[in-house]
Amino acid sequence: DRGPAPVSLGVQRQLLVLKRSPQQERVLQQYLASLEDKNSPNFHRFLTPEQFGQQYGPAPQDVAQVVSWLSSQGFAVNNVARSGMAIEFSGSVDQLESAFHTQIHRFVVQGREHVANVTNPMIPSAFASVVAGVSPLNDFYPRPQTVYGPSGRWNGTEKRFVPELTVSISNTPYLFVSPGDAATIYDAPTSLNTHLKQGQTAYDGSGVAIGIVTNGGVSIPNVQNYRSLFKMPAASISVVMDGNSPAGADDTEATLDGEVAGAIAPGAKLVYYQAADTTFQSGVMLAILRAIDDNSVNILNVSYGTCELAQGASGNQEILNAMEQAAAQGIAVTVSSGDSGSAGCDNADTQTVASHGFGVNALASTPYTVAVGGTDFGALAKNFSTYASAANSGSY
Numbered sequence: 085d086r087g088p089a090p091v092s093l094g095v096q097r098q099l100l101v102l103k104r105s106p107q108q109e110r111v112l113q114q115y116l117a118s119l120e121d122k123n124s125p126n127f128h129r130f131l132t133p134e135q136f137g138q139q140y141g142p143a144p145q146d147v148a149q150v151v152s153w154l155s156s157q158g159f160a161v162n163n164v165a166r167s168g169m170a171i172e173f174s175g176s177v178d179q180l181e182s183a184f185h186t187q188i189h190r191f192v193v194q195g196r197e198h199v200a201n202v203t204n205p206m207i208p209s210a211f212a213s214v215v216a217g218v219s220p221l222n223d224f225y226p227r228p229q230t231v232y233g234p235s236g237r238w239n240g241t242e243k244r245f246v247p248e249l250t251v252s253i254s255n256t257p258y259l260f261v262s263p264g265d266a267a268t269i270y271d272a273p274t275s276l277n278t279h280l281k282q283g284q285t286a287y288d289g290s291g292v293a294i295g296i297v298t299n300g301g302v303s304i305p306n307v308q309n310y311r312s313l314f315k316m317p318a319a320s321i322s323v324v325m326d327g328n329s330p331a332g333a334d335d336t337e338a339t340l341d342g343e344v345a346g347a348i349a350p351g352a353k354l355v356y357y358q359a360a361d362t363t364f365q366s367g368v369m370l371a372i373l374r375a376i377d378d379n380s381v382n383i384l385n386v387s388y389g390t391c392e393l394a395q396g397a398s399g400n401q402e403i404l405n406a407m408e409q410a411a412a413q414g415i416a417v418t419v420s421s422g423d424s425g426s427a428g429c430d431n432a433d434t435q436t437v438a439s440h441g442f443g444v445n446a447l448a449s450t451p452y453t454v455a456v457g458g459t460d461f462g463a464l465a466k467n468f469s470t471y472a473s474a475a476n477s478g479s480y
Contacts, residue, residue: 304323
């Protein structure tokens with residue numbers, strides 16, 4: 085603990101998380117179940133953000149009162165979500181501490197400096213029925229789940245990857261995965277899967293829009309080069325910048341997401357939702373909320389992980405609110421669960437056994453997300469020929 089944070093420290097794009105009544109929540113659960121019931125008149129009758137707010141959000145007059153209170157505390161109210169479930173505001177640390185009766189300190193954790201609250205925030209009792217809390221008052225942001233493997237180069241003549249150094253690290257074989265390989269490994273019924281069962285319909289993603297959230301950079305040329313390398317059609321790619329650009333941020337995760345999404349669904353449109361981290365607010369969460377607010381994608385990909393405990397009660401409620409709304413709007417959210425198992429609150433780069441209590445990726449923890457575990461093909465070390473073949477069809 086390095087003591088109080090500077091009172092002049094800016095608080096940009098903070099979120100006040102709102103909630104619905106218990107009765108509304110029960111009705112919402114029934115509606116979400118009916119969306120998947122083919123015998124229900126609600127089957128796939130998805131809502132717009134405004135319809136979601138009208139049916140399952142707080143009353144407009146309650147939202148207006150909360151907005152008025154934030155303004156009276158000196159905050160600038162930037163935006164109210166179309167569903168009315170979140171209010172974005174900005175100010176300073178001293179305003180935050182005064183309004184929410186908390187204290188913000190500086191900390192050094194694993195050699196890095198952070199800021200976080202040391203006491204639980206509080207809200208006026210008059211808002212207890214409508215305010216779930218303020219989004220996490222710390223900067224322990226979601227981080228990319230990328231783990232780097234060995235590098236290689238594509239040999240167009242031999243139609244295979246050639247490792248730059250070795251294809252084995254510590255006697256563990258590694259595979260370079262091309263678009264067709266990805267489709268085959270995960271048994272995706274896509275046009276690139278050369279092992280479809282007889283009579284199985286192949287899809288290429290035409291008519292589908294895939295959203296990819298990132299708090300980092302976006303390298304569209306790299307995604308297009310990947311597709312060109314494997315003789316895939318050029319992608320339709322757009323970028324939605326929500327707020328300030330995360331200038332200088334790493335673009336590896338976003339690039340990989342775009343490449344593999346195209347490998348599974350080469351005909352789909354790709355929409356990057358990009359937002360920068362602020363003092364306390366995760367750019368990943370801002371990008372997720374923007375994508376849900378826009379309501380223009382069918383699938384939303386989130387390749388980031390963060391400890392449940394670091395989110396606090398209101399932070400986890402913020403995530404649950406977002407994923408419930410996405411389900412009601414017909415947006416399928418896929419999240420990487422991470423490779424650290426129950427050690428989701430430990431250093432994922434060094435630990436696979438939990439030492440700080442069991443914890444999973446908060447973004448993957450709701451019933452409304454498709455949580456996808458990573459694959460390193462660990463079984464290959466002793467059973468390579470069972471799962472892989474040295475032969476290459478040369479098609480993709």
